[in-house]
Amino acid sequence: MRKTLFALTLLLGAGAAEAQLPFLKKRTAQPQQPVLQGIDALRADFAAQAGGTTVYYGAESAILGAPAKTALGLQAAWLRRHPEVVVRIEGYGDSLDTRDHALAMGARRAEEVRSHLLLLGVPATQVSTTSWGKERPGLGRAVTILVR
Amino acid sequence: MKRLFLLVLLLGLAGTAHGQQPAATVIAVPPLTSPDSGAKGNQMLAVGWDVTQAIETDLRQTAEVMPLKPNRDDYYSYPEVTAPTFSKWRAAGAKALVTGFVQGRSDGRLTVGCYVYDVDKGRELARKGFIIGANDWRRAAHKCSGLAYTAITGAPGIFDTRIAYVAESGVGEGRTRRIAVMDSDGQNHRYLTAGAAIVLTPRFAPRASQLAYVSFAGGRPSVRVVDLDSGQERPLIAAEAISFAPRYSPDGSRILFSMMLGANSDIYVVPAAGGVPRRLTTSPGVDTDASFSPDGSRIVFESDRGGSQQLYVMNADGTGQRRISFGGAWYAAPQWSPDGEWITFTRRGQEGRRIGIIKPDGTGERVLTTGPGDDGASWAASSREILFQRTGANGRSSVYRVALDGSESRQLATPQDASDPDWSGVME
Numbered sequence: 001m002r003k004t005l006f007a008l009t010l011l012l013g014a015g016a017a018e019a020q021l022p023f024l025k026k027r028t029a030q031p032q033q034p035v036l037q038g039i040d041a042l043r044a045d046f047a048a049q050a051g052g053t054t055v056y057y058g059a060e061s062a063i064l065g066a067p068a069k070t071a072l073g074l075q076a077a078w079l080r081r082h083p084e085v086v087v088r089i090e091g092y093g094d095s096l097d098t099r100d101h102a103l104a105m106g107a108r109r110a111e112e113v114r115s116h117l118l119l120l121g122v123p124a125t126q127v128s129t130t131s132w133g134k135e136r137p138g139l140g141r142a143v144t145i146l147v148r
Numbered sequence: 149m150k151r152l153f154l155l156v157l158l159l160g161l162a163g164t165a166h167g168q169q170p171a172a173t174v175i176a177v178p179p180l181t182s183p184d185s186g187a188k189g190n191q192m193l194a195v196g197w198d199v200t201q202a203i204e205t206d207l208r209q210t211a212e213v214m215p216l217k218p219n220r221d222d223y224y225s226y227p228e229v230t231a232p233t234f235s236k237w238r239a240a241g242a243k244a245l246v247t248g249f250v251q252g253r254s255d256g257r258l259t260v261g262c263y264v265y266d267v268d269k270g271r272e273l274a275r276k277g278f279i280i281g282a283n284d285w286r287r288a289a290h291k292c293s294g295l296a297y298t299a300i301t302g303a304p305g306i307f308d309t310r311i312a313y314v315a316e317s318g319v320g321e322g323r324t325r326r327i328a329v330m331d332s333d334g335q336n337h338r339y340l341t342a343g344a345a346i347v348l349t350p351r352f353a354p355r356a357s358q359l360a361y362v363s364f365a366g367g368r369p370s371v372r373v374v375d376l377d378s379g380q381e382r383p384l385i386a387a388e389a390i391s392f393a394p395r396y397s398p399d400g401s402r403i404l405f406s407m408m409l410g411a412n413s414d415i416y417v418v419p420a421a422g423g424v425p426r427r428l429t430t431s432p433g434v435d436t437d438a439s440f441s442p443d444g445s446r447i448v449f450e451s452d453r454g455g456s457q458q459l460y461v462m463n464a465d466g467t468g469q470r471r472i473s474f475g476g477a478w479y480a481a482p483q484w485s486p487d488g489e490w491i492t493f494t495r496r497g498q499e500g501r502r503i504g505i506i507k508p509d510g511t512g513e514r515v516l517t518t519g520p521g522d523d524g525a526s527w528a529a530s531s532r533e534i535l536f537q538r539t540g541a542n543g544r545s546s547v548y549r550v551a552l553d554g555s556e557s558r559q560l561a562t563p564q565d566a567s568d569p570d571w572s573g574v575m576e
Contacts, residue, residue: 098494
């Protein structure tokens with residue numbers, strides 16, 4: 001099998017600001033605008049301290065390798081330090097795959113990451129999952145947008 | 149290209165042993181006449197000419213029937229509709245004849261009569277009358293075309309059908325995707341979604357009255373059902389789980405779909421009107437893309453439970469699961485043909501993704517397209533043609549149609565890039 005790598009991106013609140021605002025407000029009672037800026041700051045902090053927002057899988061695989069587990073360990077530690085932050089785990093499929101199988105593979109990969117984070121003590125309420133299958137442009141671009 | 153030529157050459161040399169493609173049946177399509185006279189008669193003849201041209205266009209799309217070019221000046225009298233001059237059409241080289249009339253009604257609507265004849269034997273094959281609105285002449289033409297096609301080939305016509313697909317425009321992050329629906333001749337094109345969310349895999353109910361599709365609205369992919377007449381829309385299931393790959397049962401009463409439960413994708417069935425889903429597969433792998441046999445008793449689906457995507461057949465209640473694909477590649481996205489004879493699929497191998505067909509018992513595998521970016525095959529009601537999407541190296545997609553006879557794929561005209569085609573059954 002070709003050594004193409006596929007990504008699973010850990011998204012810090014991207015595109016889901018509305019969904020998180022009530023949660024943040026409830027716990028911190030901060031006004032809205034600073035919270036939004038705070039999310040950007042949190043994203044940058046997460047990316048820096050967790051060593052990146054993306055973990056990789058081998059082709060056709062939903063099994064976490066050692067480098068992925070190391071990265072997730074750092075991410076889990078960060079999430080435990082920031083219990084007020086909710087993250088969405090977005091799985092991606094292979095662009096060469098058929099459409100529906102890619103969707104399922106993305107969901108499986110996201111779910112594997114979620115399970116691993118829960119195993120490392122991250123509360124279930126802090127993480128949700130989704131899949132983009134092969135429906136979004138390549139991995140490089142997706143990462144660029146997330147850590148901007 | 150060279151390989152295709154070689155294949156044609158080999159088939160030619162092999163002669164009748166491999167079954168040569170029978171020549172298309174030539175059919176005469178003279179202008180429809182009218183029993184009406186005077187100004188009204190002229191008006192009806194004008195409608196009749198529109199219908200005639202639409203019939204010719206319809207039949208020219210097929211591999212099995214070849215229409216003679218209609219001549220507007222060479223029209224026949226009303227009595228000739230039921231008593232054609234067969235010798236004349238025999239001399240013109242026609243084996244079949246479709247004739248008819250258009251008659252104005254007192255309520256402003258039209259009666260369209262269609263007659264199909266075997267020219268050699270000089271006998272009627274079929275006849276049918278329709279009452280239609282004055283502007284619905286195209287629909288009447290599709291019904292006449294279907295009558296002729298079925299009388300000649302024995303298969304349902306594909307003219308009074310719809311095609312749904314995903315219309316794609318823009319590039320990169322700004323790309324929008326909308327569900328589009330049109331008649332199979334490209335008329336009455338319209339969009340069902342506005343483009344705010346990514347949408348996938350539109351799938352018609354059998355008579356094209358409803359459509360199920362996948363929407364990413366809300367962040368997670370899930371199946372939605374829309375009524376095409378009222379525009380009313382609802383989620384297929386109440387659960388918040390990721391759901392995808394919808395497909396109606398042949399009688400329209402149930403919908404198969406896939407749903408994620410944790411890291412596991414399984415196949416479920418739910419009443420089309422809503423209700424509690426029933427789980428049909430339990431393997432820990434990805435089970436998806438399920439499709440009923442035409443009698444509703446069996447289901448074909450893909451599963452990677454054995455390590456790679458392969459096709460499986462099971463009973464409609466989920467029992468008796470059995471792998472049918474063993475061709476040394478990966479097999480995905482199956483759909484059972486309306487006549488029950490074949491299952492179409494996407495084959496993933498070193499040549500990329502290509503569309504093929506296989507018998508439900510796993511024999512007779514044949515690849516129909518060249519790839520390398522083909523996917524999403526959908527049967528025509530006739531079971532003789534397949535629509536599919538082809539993605540080029542530049543990432544842009546178009547919809548193509550290919551016939552089982554091995555002829556080359558033809559691109560379908562769409563206003564924008566197009567993917568995920570679905571071809572409906574014959575409408576009523």
